[in-house]
Amino acid sequence: MSGIISAPQFIRVFPACDPAEQGTYKASVLQAFYVAIYEIGCLGGAIFALMFGDRLGRRKMMFTGAIILIIGVVIQVTSFRGSWAGGQFIIGRIVTGLGTGFETSTIPTWHAECAKAHSRGFAVFIEAAMISTGTMVSYWVDLGFSYIDSSVSWRVPIALQCVFAIGLIAMLLFLPESPRWLVSKGHMVEGQRVVAALEPAPFNSETVILQTKVIHDSLEGQLRQRKRDLITNGPTQHFRRMLLGSSSQFFQQVGGCNAVIYFSTPIFEEYLGQSRNMSLILGSVLATVYALSACISFPLVDKVGRRKLYFIGTIGQALSMFLIMGCLIPGRDSNASNGAVVGIFLFLTFFGFTWLELPWLYPAEVNPLKTRTNANAVSTINNWLFNFTVVMFTPPFLASTAVGCFAFFGAINLCFLPVIYFYYIETAGRSLEEVRTPTTKDTASTADRSQRNEAVADFPCPRSCPRPPSASSSRLLLPPAFLPSDRRHLRSWLRREGVVRQDG
Incomplete structure (x- = not known):
């Protein structure tokens, strides 16, 4: 949505997002709402996975999620001005998010349960890296279709989501169910x-x-799984394990990743002084760097380990945010905005090979099979809840003080370090049955x-x-x-x- 939400072709159909009609601040809030409401659907999908995911199984959850996603896309692309276009588009976003919530709550668990211990990190990281690949594809598609002066410029990019959902459905005809889920059901x-x-x-x-x-x-x-097992401690430490996995998803979102990913094009255009066309090009190049950086993690995840990658990513993200902040301080040379562009690229590079993938792998590793499905769903709920929060407050925050916005995200990243140091355990190289009670030291x-x-x-x-x-x-x-x-x-x-x- 980064290249679509502020496009003239989109605003013609949805005038509520037009700054000329609504004013800059109100338009920024409404643009944020059009984007963030998708996360509410994802949150609903994650809650459904928490309640019924283990009953249905991994394959059925993935299949159902893909079907719901397709329905949501159809609702979005059939919105026309004068026919309650805004409301229909919002409903479509929620339905699409619901399907995505099914997928993001299930696929990491399925990956972790099917992979071997020595390659589990690599397998799950490939799945998470596809997020950055999809982002890259969407940015370049948005750029290409931006030259079409009609609603086709945003309808086709949104409709292309169906291609990948149909591909998932086709693959599920050949992919197996999780062996651990099958054994748990007898x-x-x-x-x-x-x-x-x-x-x-x-x-x-x-x-x-x-x-x-x-x-x-x-x-x-x-074998008897109960929701209340998530809040038990004792020798199994289920509650503590659940908190570890959920905190990684929370940190991923409040670190500012989606403030950059969702709004990079408006940031380049409105706060760094770039033209509309140059902003789209920079956004597409940024997404490409983001996708390539995810590949760095493949050889590192099982060799370097989870904890070290968490540290590297956190420090890199914090320094990048402070660089952007410093370059946006009023009164500096106009060329300082180039430094802010570098900071944005550095941020997504560090995020791409660390915090992008790790929070999708970690909850599935630290939680035992008894609570894995439910704990992973809670982690995903955390992800989408704070994804919605960050996407909603970022545009108004930027409109009020861009310097303060990036300083805030930089300071938040520094707060992750003591939590990672004292509480995050290393899971690399261990089978899911070998991961012990989660303490960094054997107490x-x-x-x-x-x-x-x-x-x-x-x-x-x-x-x-x-x-x-x-x-x-x-x-x-x-x-x-x-x-x-x-x-x-x-x-x-x-x-x-x-x-x-x-x-x-």
Whole structure:
């Protein structure tokens, strides 16, 4: 919407967004509302995912979301002046957002549950990087269609969303359901079949059987999922895990990303003195840099780790915002606006390979399967709620004081650092069943650690298979949150399932 919301062709159909008729401040508020109301729909989709997502399953949620998105797009592009155009467009935005909320609450979880531990970050980052790729495509499409002096210039770019939704529907005909969701619902055979396909390995191979058992073992006593489990602590720390995942989505939004992404074209034009055409070109180049920067994260996410990327992104974003602020201080040389352009490009570069992807991966990693769907939905609710908030207050804030707006976002980014340092754990390289109680340091007592070490069995690591269990020297320490309280029961279960030798 960045290249559309202030376009003359759009304003002809929606005069409520015209500064000449409404005044600068009122028009900026209404433009923000036309853009931000989409996030309300996304919020509704995330709430639906929280209530019913685990009941429907990952594939059905993605399929339903794509259908709803298409319906919303059709409502938007059939808005005509004189036929309650503004109201119809707003309803279409809400419906489209509802479908997007389904997708963003489900796809990261599905990705994390289907990927292996050593490549999970890479797989989820590719999915998140598609956000920047889509942004890049939309900016260039907006630029190309801006030369058409009719409503086609905004109807076609909005309608193109249907192409990707139809593509998702087509792929879902071939993509599997999450093996962890299947096992949690008692579909053991189908879950094992998906594990075999993802490995890939024969259905009855030791590797596949072992991985299915590990997933099933982590679910012992957890098959009945309740919403109130999200607010429990104790040994499982469900509430703390949920807060960690949700905070990452909150930080992503209040850090100012959508203040730049949604309104880069108006910022270039109204506050940095660029022409309309140059603003569109700069916005398109900015989106391209944004998409390319997302590719930097691919080799780093599993090697550098999550915490370090969080630190790099936060510091880079804060410094970029302060650079923009400094260049917009009144009384400076007119060329200082070029420095503000550089600051905007730097901000999206740092955001593109860190905070763009990490908040979509992190909640799915730190939350156990018992609460993963619900906790991920809460995180997504957080994302869309504060996305709406930031998009609504940014245009009036910029109209009042552009310097203060960017100073505010820079200061907010600095506030993330102590939270990341003291509370964010490293999850790189661990399977979802191995992620422990979320503390940056192991605070367990000596007695707890001794008891935990005694509970180590000759349990082959999934990545070290396919050697037979009896011949394996690889030892896997099961997380205490997933161990039965009685060690004798554990060893009995391991012998019964054939994982440990009878004389072991």
